[in-house]
Amino acid sequence: MASLECETPIGNQIARTQSGRITQRPSSYAEDQELEAVQSRAKKSRKRTAAPIDNPTEPETIASSSNDLTQLILKKITCQTIEIQKLHLQLIERDKTHKQQLEENEKRYQLKVAKHQEEVTKQKDEIKNLHSQVAQVTKALETLQIDELRKTVDKIHATISQPPAPVTQSPSTGRSWASVVTASSVITPTTKSTTNSLALPSIVINLRNTPEELKQTLGSTTTAKACLIKAIGVHNSTKQVIIEGVKIIPGIAVRVFLGSDQDVKSLRENKHWLQRLEGASLKGDPWFPIKIDDVRKMDIFNQEGKLRIDFNEVFEEENQAHVKRIQWLSGSKPYGSMALFLGKESDVSRMLHRKMVQIRGEVSFTSEYRYRERPTRCRNCQGYGHKEIRCKNATVCEKCAGIH
Numbered sequence: 001m002a003s004l005e006c007e008t009p010i011g012n013q014i015a016r017t018q019s020g021r022i023t024q025r026p027s028s029y030a031e032d033q034e035l036e037a038v039q040s041r042a043k044k045s046r047k048r049t050a051a052p053i054d055n056p057t058e059p060e061t062i063a064s065s066s067n068d069l070t071q072l073i074l075k076k077i078t079c080q081t082i083e084i085q086k087l088h089l090q091l092i093e094r095d096k097t098h099k100q101q102l103e104e105n106e107k108r109y110q111l112k113v114a115k116h117q118e119e120v121t122k123q124k125d126e127i128k129n130l131h132s133q134v135a136q137v138t139k140a141l142e143t144l145q146i147d148e149l150r151k152t153v154d155k156i157h158a159t160i161s162q163p164p165a166p167v168t169q170s171p172s173t174g175r176s177w178a179s180v181v182t183a184s185s186v187i188t189p190t191t192k193s194t195t196n197s198l199a200l201p202s203i204v205i206n207l208r209n210t211p212e213e214l215k216q217t218l219g220s221t222t223t224a225k226a227c228l229i230k231a232i233g234v235h236n237s238t239k240q241v242i243i244e245g246v247k248i249i250p251g252i253a254v255r256v257f258l259g260s261d262q263d264v265k266s267l268r269e270n271k272h273w274l275q276r277l278e279g280a281s282l283k284g285d286p287w288f289p290i291k292i293d294d295v296r297k298m299d300i301f302n303q304e305g306k307l308r309i310d311f312n313e314v315f316e317e318e319n320q321a322h323v324k325r326i327q328w329l330s331g332s333k334p335y336g337s338m339a340l341f342l343g344k345e346s347d348v349s350r351m352l353h354r355k356m357v358q359i360r361g362e363v364s365f366t367s368e369y370r371y372r373e374r375p376t377r378c379r380n381c382q383g384y385g386h387k388e389i390r391c392k393n394a395t396v397c398e399k400c401a402g403i404h
Contacts, residue, residue, distance in 0.1 A: 041065040200257040201264045210279035231276035287324050287341035288348045291369035299360045318358040321347035339369050
């Protein structure tokens, strides 16, 4: 007998008929009864097909059994489609809820970003206000310092104009004359700044290569001042220069004290007057060092390690001091110390008194710059500890009466 195979989906199960036998796992009692009835009908139909066909009503029974099977299959298919539609609706609802959550999260994030931007703008405004306050404080300090300087100058003038007090003997206090003459350690930085500001500007003339006659004329104060006034008064560009005084180092140099910084500038720019002094030359401007700590390196040097082009201009605008030279002392550190060489000693004393400097809006601290000085060496005997003027091994030349 030929084997028949039919598959009917019932729920999640499959009914299989193979070799006249149906194997299946019913899902409920009602379904079991229906399956048993279908199976009994199928057996009867098989028996009738195996026996000779005598009755004409047998095909009708077979057709009815097949119709029952198709109806059961259709019922199960409709149940499954309904379940699939329900699952589809659940997925759509989940997607909607997920999208709503995403939109809410985006709104919260945008609110946080807006709050952060507001805080940043507030901080920027506070920083600007702090910079303006610092500028006002610095201006107030400068005005106070100027007032103190004027008061000290007025006191000095008052003490000079007063007549000397009568000398009265007093019992000795045990102090020596050297201790009275030497400067006390109680001198404040303000008095130092006043003395530096009261000091006259000066230039130094080198006389090492000048002839002996010129050295002799410039060796005495009376003839030196007259000779320099004649040399300066020849040219129109240097006629207005005023010489206040002269300090002589015999045979080596002459220091000339002038009335103002403008006089120094005119003498250095117009060197025609030096032609009157054969072999004489001007020494460069003196440099006064100061150490600045806690400095950011990127404010001074660029990424290539070279000095920024606008550093000198910015430093002069912020601190009113002219920079001659810069020396970094902290290697590759991002924050460190540096040595500044300024053109005026009064600027150095002013910065040391304030104990602070501004570099591109950031405050740095000042201190004294101490470096090792070279020992003095004699040019005659090449010995250390003395100069050629006080050399005992020097010999006097009979022709020029000079020291060799």
